[in-house]
Each structure stands twice: as C-alpha cells, then as structure tokens.
Amino acid sequence: MSALSNSTWDRRNVLRAAMGLAAAGGLAACGGNNGRGGGASGVNLTQYFHAYGEQGTEQAIKRYAKAYDKANVTTQWITSSDFESKLFATLLTDKAPDLFEFHPQIQLVRSGQVADLTDLVAPVKSDFNPADITSHTVDGKIYGVRMIDDPQFFFYRKSLLEQAKVEVPTTLDELMEAAAKLTTGKVKGLYMGNDLHSVNDTLIWSAGAQHLDAKNEIAYHTDGVVEGLKKMRKLFTSGDLLLGAPTESWDPSSFTQGLCAIQFCGMWAMPAIQEALGDDWGVFPFPKTVDSGKQSVYNGGWSMFVNAKGKNVDAAKEYVKWLWIDQKKYQEDWATSYGFHIPPRASLAQSATKLKSGNAAEGVRLFNEFGHFDNIGWTQAMRTAFEDVFANSVRKDMDPEAALDKCDTVVNRELKKLFG
Amino acid sequence: MSVTKTPDLARPAPAKASPARPRRGLRGSATLNFWLFTGPFLIGLAIFIYAPILWSVWLSFFDARFTVTPDKFIGFDNYTYMLTNDDFVGSLGTFTVFAAFIVPTTWAFSLGLALLVNRLRFMRAFFRSVFFLPTACSYVAASLIWKMSIFSGVRFGLMNTVLGWFGIENIAWLADPNPPWYWLVIVSARLWLQSGFYMILFLAALQNIPGELYEAAAIDGAKPGWQTFRHITLPQLRATSTAVVLLLLIAAYQAFDEFFNLLSKTTWGRPPLVELYYKALGESQDYGAGSAGAVILTVLICVVTLFQGRIMGFGRGDESK
Structure with a gap:
C-alpha cells in the first residue's frame, strides 16, 4: 500500500514539477523532429496526452505508437496540472501536436482546430456507444474518436459505514448526515477534492437540471441547483469535509490512506483501491440534490482529436484510424490493463472480463443507469464560469442566485459567440 | 590642482x-x-x-479567440468586457491590498535581518548565506513545499501538527477562504523567498555607513539603539531603501507564480496577472479580451510609475540619494 502511494506521490508531484518544466522547454521544442531513426516512411507525428496517474500508462501509449510503421509517432506526456492550458497554448504555435486527447468542446470545431473524422468513425459507428457519438457530433459530422469512458462516482469504505451505522446515501441530505457521522478524530467523513470542482456537473444533473437545453440555452439556473448549492455550502462549513489534502480527487490516495471514509473519484482508480483495501469498499452515484432530482454519474472520458491546422492531417488521421478504430487489442489493453475505463465500443465492452464482476460491474451499471455524457456545447470557458459559482457560493458565502447570475453573463457571452 | x-x-x-x-x-x-x-x-x-x-x-480591438491573427474588428468591446468584469476590477483591489502589505513588511523584515546579521561577531558569512539561500529557490518549488507539507490541510501537515499539540482543530489553509488564511501562506512564502535578497542590499549599505558617524553621535550623547538607528542608520540607508521599495513594488506587480500555484479554482486572492490568465488566456484562449486587460494594466502601471517618480524623486539624479 505504501509503495503504491509513494510511487503515486513521486510521479504526481515531483515529476509534475520537474518534468513540466522540462517538457515545456526543451522537449516541446524538439519533439516534432526527433524521428526515431528511420524504418518508417519519414512522416513525424506528435501526440499530446495528459499524464494518467496509473503505472504503465505512459509506456503503453508509447508502445502502441512504436508498433505503428507508417509514421514516427512521438508522445508528449504532459505532466503539468493544467493540461488544457498547455494544449490550447501550443495549438496556436507551429509546434502544435498533430493529434491530441481532449474532451469534445464545440469551440475547437468552430475555430477549425479539430479535423472532421466522420469517414473514420462511420464504418464502425454502430459499434460505438451512441452517446459517445452524439457528444462528438456537430452538424452531422463527427470530430473525435472516443478512447475511454470514465464514469465518476463516490467510493465508500464498507466497514466504516457499518461501524457508524450509516446507510449508503441516496440524497444530498443523507450524504451530509453520513459525512457528519463518519467524521472522527483522524478520519474525515467525505472528500470531494479541495476545490469541489469534480462534483460541479453531478450537482446540476442530480438536481434534475442540465447545463444547456436542446436549443443551447442556459438550463442549469434552477431552484433545485440553488438549493443544492446552499446544501453544499452547509456541507463545506460543517467540518466534515476533508480539505487541503495532498492530492486532488482524481487520485484515490486520500481514500486508500484512510484520510476519509467516502471519496468522489473515478472508475480508473478501482484497481489501486482494490489493491489497497481488498473488498472493503463500494461505489454509489452522486445522490439526489433535491427530492425531485435523480442520482447521477458523470461519464467523463478522453477522446482523440486531429489537429486540422497541423502539417500532417492525413497521416494523423491514418494513425487515429489504425490505433483507435482498428487495433482492438490495444484499445482493450488501454481500457482495462492499468486503471479501469469502459471501452466506448460495444464489442469491446462485452469482452472486457475485468469489468464483469464485483465493484467494476457495479461501476458499469451506474454508468449505464445514471450516467450523463459531456455536452459538446458546454465549453471550457463555461466550465470555468461554473467552477466560479462553486468558489463564490460554496467556498465563499455569496448568495447562490447572485453567483449563478454572474455565471449566466459569462455563459451567455460564450453562447452568443458560438451559436449567435 | x-x-x-x-x-x-x-x-x-x-x-x-x-x-x-x-x-x-x-x-x-x-x-x-x-x-x-x-x-x-x-x-x-x-x-x-x-x-x-x-x-x-x-x-485588443479584435475578436481573437483561439487565434492571434484575427480578422473580426469589434472596437472597444473587449475593453468594455474587461472593465465591467467585477473580477478583473476586483483583482486590481486585491493587488493594492497585497502591495500595501507586502512591500513595507518585506522592507522591515529584510532590514531587521540585515541589522541582526550585521551585528554578528562570528559566523556572519554563514548566516548571510543561510538567509540569502531562499532567493535561489524557485517560486513554484517553494509554493509546492508550502502547499504540500507546511500548510497542508490534513492532520500531518506541519502547521496543523504544531497546532494539534495545543489541541487546535485542523485548518484548511488554502481550501477555505473564511477566515482568509491563504494570505498567511502567500505572505510567508513570499517573505521567505524575497527577504534574503533585500537583506544583502541592506547589509551592503550598512557596511558603507562610516563608523565615524556613530562615534561622533556617541560623543554628542546619542544613546546606542533606537536613537542611533533612527537618526544615523535610517537616514544613511535612504537611497537603498528607496531602491528596495521600488524593486518590491515591481515584484508585487508581477506577482503570479505563488498565487497561481497555491490557489486553485478560486475567485479570490487573484492579482491582475492571474485574473487575466484565468479570464482570458489559459483555458479560454480569448486573446482579444486578454490583450485589452493587458493594455489596461500597462496604462495603470505607467501612471503609477510616473506618480511614484514624482513622490520619491527616483531617476532625478542626485536628489534620490
């Protein structure tokens, strides 16, 4: 257990600082040209990946790239904490990657940044999870290939809940109660990240609302969300939340090291948690914010995009097709050999035996039953604006209505630019 | 002759x-x-x-999103957006509070250190080096140490461990803005990083004060300690003090690293550069609005510098001495 957490600590924090600098400077500058000594046809491709926390992921991505013989594919493993900023900034320069992983966001389409991949996906379209197709489609064209789906929910320690005689919560009020009962001298009841941004989306869905409606107008500003924000504020000030933990909520360390009894995290962390805690854990979706709402799960994930402004668009598309459409063995390896992810393709999801039993199977059930996918119209700027709502009205004590009004201004400005 | x-x-x-x-x-x-x-x-x-x-x-006059070679002219829209943005305008206030506090504090702290080190009889070189050493540390590295080990919010963070000895509850130094403990983290990190450098400046100036002045003062009946310091040392340090204050102000203007690394996803404790980064650059990639903000800042800095030149007489030759 300690070996695992130590390695996580090292990789995440020390390397992030050191490698982030190194990558930002020298590596990024020469990355595009250090072809690995002939063999291939001489086309050099660069791909950007954010640093996955699980051991072996970087090697895996590089191994797949090496197996491709039609181009030299160089991988930039971005360890910096804000992958988005690094990616967006680099995309403007001539050192821009030819292909990169990200989430579907419409501004990338509108600015002509990402290439149309419809002809790649079309032949196997029916094999993909329909939601993964929808979330990548703008005006009938598909702009990205989903690699993995990552449902995010709560993980809880069964023994601690039993000890405190707490049932698995299904409403936000129950969650608050549970957090209070589970908090003891050394263990905090609940961890949702230091800045709570991981639960922004689920709070909206669990209140029965959504980010934008079908007409791409604001749909998150409802009474349910306001009530949810007020409850969150109460929870934040209750002293039952773990705050200021060394790692953010995507990392299960706080949970596995016993700093908290319940943690919001993602399916990817299951192998690490299993190894640390044995069978003493379970998962549950984000509870109902208000009684009229419904429990929810954020079906995050990562997709491959091709830089339409790059020099080797066709070669990059070829590579995406080869790896993320054709090479099913690699796709399965990527989804289940390191962290657990759900393969977006039905044929793979069916054969992924590791996801068939125990908590992993439960994770898949929550994904199917309660899951919400990204809305491609909800862009990074809107995301940041809603994070500000949490900062203002949950961590600070601004009136939720006022905080949401502020967010509305920003979101409307974005919507106007995107949809007129 | x-x-x-x-x-x-x-x-x-x-x-x-x-x-x-x-x-x-x-x-x-x-x-x-x-x-x-x-x-x-x-x-x-x-x-x-x-x-x-x-x-x-x-x-700044264009709608430049996800591009730095835009073609859609929008006049002063970006300026209107930035100037009507509470967060940006608020961050100018944040900066003023921050500068008003950090400049005199660092000034006093480094002068105090210099006076102490200057009076040492032995191991002076050692202490001089020890206090100067943090200057060589990067802001990012220091921020991470402050965030992860000293001011970590969990029970095994250094400060929380110390507080725990006195039975005080754990404090989430950086996550919870009420009360605003994050200022303690930021200010202490900055003091640690900066004081050593300015201490060296003061030390050099202190060693340049002729000993005769003190002897003459002693003969005239000045008491050692506060009186001598107030009437001999401090006036003799005027030129250095002015330079130090100016450098500190510039450093406060440029504040970015520790704020960026210590505070995540906040709407508070953001100096203008950090605010600009979050509002317009970084993830939003709105170079038009970002540039408008930068131009506003530049104009402000010019005005402040000119104003300050008026008051302190910096750059007017001998007067500044």
Whole structure:
C-alpha cells in the first residue's frame, strides 16, 4: 500500500514539477523532429496526452505508437496540472501536436482546430456507444474518436459505514448526515477534492437540471441547483469535509490512506483501491440534490482529436484510424490493463472480463443507469464560469442566485459567440 | 590642482599624436558607436517588448479567440468586457491590498535581518548565506513545499501538527477562504523567498555607513539603539531603501507564480496577472479580451510609475540619494 502511494506521490508531484518544466522547454521544442531513426516512411507525428496517474500508462501509449510503421509517432506526456492550458497554448504555435486527447468542446470545431473524422468513425459507428457519438457530433459530422469512458462516482469504505451505522446515501441530505457521522478524530467523513470542482456537473444533473437545453440555452439556473448549492455550502462549513489534502480527487490516495471514509473519484482508480483495501469498499452515484432530482454519474472520458491546422492531417488521421478504430487489442489493453475505463465500443465492452464482476460491474451499471455524457456545447470557458459559482457560493458565502447570475453573463457571452 | 597640471606638462607632440588618431577615428563615428552599443539591446527590446505590446494593442480591438491573427474588428468591446468584469476590477483591489502589505513588511523584515546579521561577531558569512539561500529557490518549488507539507490541510501537515499539540482543530489553509488564511501562506512564502535578497542590499549599505558617524553621535550623547538607528542608520540607508521599495513594488506587480500555484479554482486572492490568465488566456484562449486587460494594466502601471517618480524623486539624479 505504501509503495503504491509513494510511487503515486513521486510521479504526481515531483515529476509534475520537474518534468513540466522540462517538457515545456526543451522537449516541446524538439519533439516534432526527433524521428526515431528511420524504418518508417519519414512522416513525424506528435501526440499530446495528459499524464494518467496509473503505472504503465505512459509506456503503453508509447508502445502502441512504436508498433505503428507508417509514421514516427512521438508522445508528449504532459505532466503539468493544467493540461488544457498547455494544449490550447501550443495549438496556436507551429509546434502544435498533430493529434491530441481532449474532451469534445464545440469551440475547437468552430475555430477549425479539430479535423472532421466522420469517414473514420462511420464504418464502425454502430459499434460505438451512441452517446459517445452524439457528444462528438456537430452538424452531422463527427470530430473525435472516443478512447475511454470514465464514469465518476463516490467510493465508500464498507466497514466504516457499518461501524457508524450509516446507510449508503441516496440524497444530498443523507450524504451530509453520513459525512457528519463518519467524521472522527483522524478520519474525515467525505472528500470531494479541495476545490469541489469534480462534483460541479453531478450537482446540476442530480438536481434534475442540465447545463444547456436542446436549443443551447442556459438550463442549469434552477431552484433545485440553488438549493443544492446552499446544501453544499452547509456541507463545506460543517467540518466534515476533508480539505487541503495532498492530492486532488482524481487520485484515490486520500481514500486508500484512510484520510476519509467516502471519496468522489473515478472508475480508473478501482484497481489501486482494490489493491489497497481488498473488498472493503463500494461505489454509489452522486445522490439526489433535491427530492425531485435523480442520482447521477458523470461519464467523463478522453477522446482523440486531429489537429486540422497541423502539417500532417492525413497521416494523423491514418494513425487515429489504425490505433483507435482498428487495433482492438490495444484499445482493450488501454481500457482495462492499468486503471479501469469502459471501452466506448460495444464489442469491446462485452469482452472486457475485468469489468464483469464485483465493484467494476457495479461501476458499469451506474454508468449505464445514471450516467450523463459531456455536452459538446458546454465549453471550457463555461466550465470555468461554473467552477466560479462553486468558489463564490460554496467556498465563499455569496448568495447562490447572485453567483449563478454572474455565471449566466459569462455563459451567455460564450453562447452568443458560438451559436449567435 | 597638481593633477590638472601634470597632463598639461606631459603633453609633448609625439604623445599627442599617436593616441589621438585612433581616438579621432572612434569619435568621428559617434553615431555608429552609439548604435553599435545600444543596437543589440534595442533590437531585443523592439522584438520582445515593443512588438508584443503593439500586437496586444492591435489584438485588443479584435475578436481573437483561439487565434492571434484575427480578422473580426469589434472596437472597444473587449475593453468594455474587461472593465465591467467585477473580477478583473476586483483583482486590481486585491493587488493594492497585497502591495500595501507586502512591500513595507518585506522592507522591515529584510532590514531587521540585515541589522541582526550585521551585528554578528562570528559566523556572519554563514548566516548571510543561510538567509540569502531562499532567493535561489524557485517560486513554484517553494509554493509546492508550502502547499504540500507546511500548510497542508490534513492532520500531518506541519502547521496543523504544531497546532494539534495545543489541541487546535485542523485548518484548511488554502481550501477555505473564511477566515482568509491563504494570505498567511502567500505572505510567508513570499517573505521567505524575497527577504534574503533585500537583506544583502541592506547589509551592503550598512557596511558603507562610516563608523565615524556613530562615534561622533556617541560623543554628542546619542544613546546606542533606537536613537542611533533612527537618526544615523535610517537616514544613511535612504537611497537603498528607496531602491528596495521600488524593486518590491515591481515584484508585487508581477506577482503570479505563488498565487497561481497555491490557489486553485478560486475567485479570490487573484492579482491582475492571474485574473487575466484565468479570464482570458489559459483555458479560454480569448486573446482579444486578454490583450485589452493587458493594455489596461500597462496604462495603470505607467501612471503609477510616473506618480511614484514624482513622490520619491527616483531617476532625478542626485536628489534620490
């Protein structure tokens, strides 16, 4: 257990600082040209990946790239904490990657940044999870290939809940109660990240609302969300939340090291948690914010995009097709050999035996039953604006209505630019 | 007087002839020499400072999202957006509070350190180095140490461990803005990083104060300690103090690293540069609005600098001494 957490600590924090600098400077500058000594046809491709926390992921991505013989594919493993900023900034320069992983966001389409991949996906379209197709489609064209789906929910320690005689919560009020009962001298009841941004989306869905409606107008500003924000504020000030933990909520360390009894995290962390805690854990979706709402799960994930402004668009598309459409063995390896992810393709999801039993199977059930996918119209700027709502009205004590009004201004400005 | 006479006497014809030729050659092209010496610097200045500033000004009138070569002119919309943005305007307030606090504090702290080290009889070099060493540490590295180990919110963070001995509850130093403990983290990190450097400046100035002044003061009946410090040391340090205050102000203007690394996803504790980064650059990639904000900041900085020059007389030659 300690070996695992130590390695996580090292990789995440020390390397992030050191490698982030190194990558930002020298590596990024020469990355595009250090072809690995002939063999291939001489086309050099660069791909950007954010640093996955699980051991072996970087090697895996590089191994797949090496197996491709039609181009030299160089991988930039971005360890910096804000992958988005690094990616967006680099995309403007001539050192821009030819292909990169990200989430579907419409501004990338509108600015002509990402290439149309419809002809790649079309032949196997029916094999993909329909939601993964929808979330990548703008005006009938598909702009990205989903690699993995990552449902995010709560993980809880069964023994601690039993000890405190707490049932698995299904409403936000129950969650608050549970957090209070589970908090003891050394263990905090609940961890949702230091800045709570991981639960922004689920709070909206669990209140029965959504980010934008079908007409791409604001749909998150409802009474349910306001009530949810007020409850969150109460929870934040209750002293039952773990705050200021060394790692953010995507990392299960706080949970596995016993700093908290319940943690919001993602399916990817299951192998690490299993190894640390044995069978003493379970998962549950984000509870109902208000009684009229419904429990929810954020079906995050990562997709491959091709830089339409790059020099080797066709070669990059070829590579995406080869790896993320054709090479099913690699796709399965990527989804289940390191962290657990759900393969977006039905044929793979069916054969992924590791996801068939125990908590992993439960994770898949929550994904199917309660899951919400990204809305491609909800862009990074809107995301940041809603994070500000949490900062203002949950961590600070601004009136939720006022905080949401502020967010509305920003979101409307974005919507106007995107949809007129 | 004798100095001026000597060259007069020693100015025979041959001595005058031989050095004069090359000197005349140089003098003849004073303009060329001027450009030769200032040219490289000016080119650098033009390419890396002025061109980006002009480009920024140009960008600020365009709808430049996800591009730095926009084509949609929108007039003053970006300026309206930034100036009506509470967060941006608020961050200017944040900066003022921050500067008003950190500048005098660092000034006093580094002067105090310098006075202490200056009075040491032994191991002075050792302490001088020890206090100076943090200057060599990067802001990012220091921020991570402050965030992860000293001011970590969990029970095994250094500060929380110490507080725990007195039975005080764990404090989430950085996550919870009420009460605003994050200022303690930021200010202490900055003090640790900066004080050593300014201490060296003060130390050099202290060692330049002639001992006779103190002796004369002692003879005149000045008491050692506060009286001597107030009437001898402090006035003698005026030039250094002015420089230090100016440098500190500039450093406060440039505040970014520790704020960016210590506080995540906040709407508070953001100096203007951090605010600009989050609002317009970073993830939003709105270079138009970002540039408008930058231009507003530049104008403000110019105004403040001119104003400060008025008050402190900096750059007016001998007056500043």
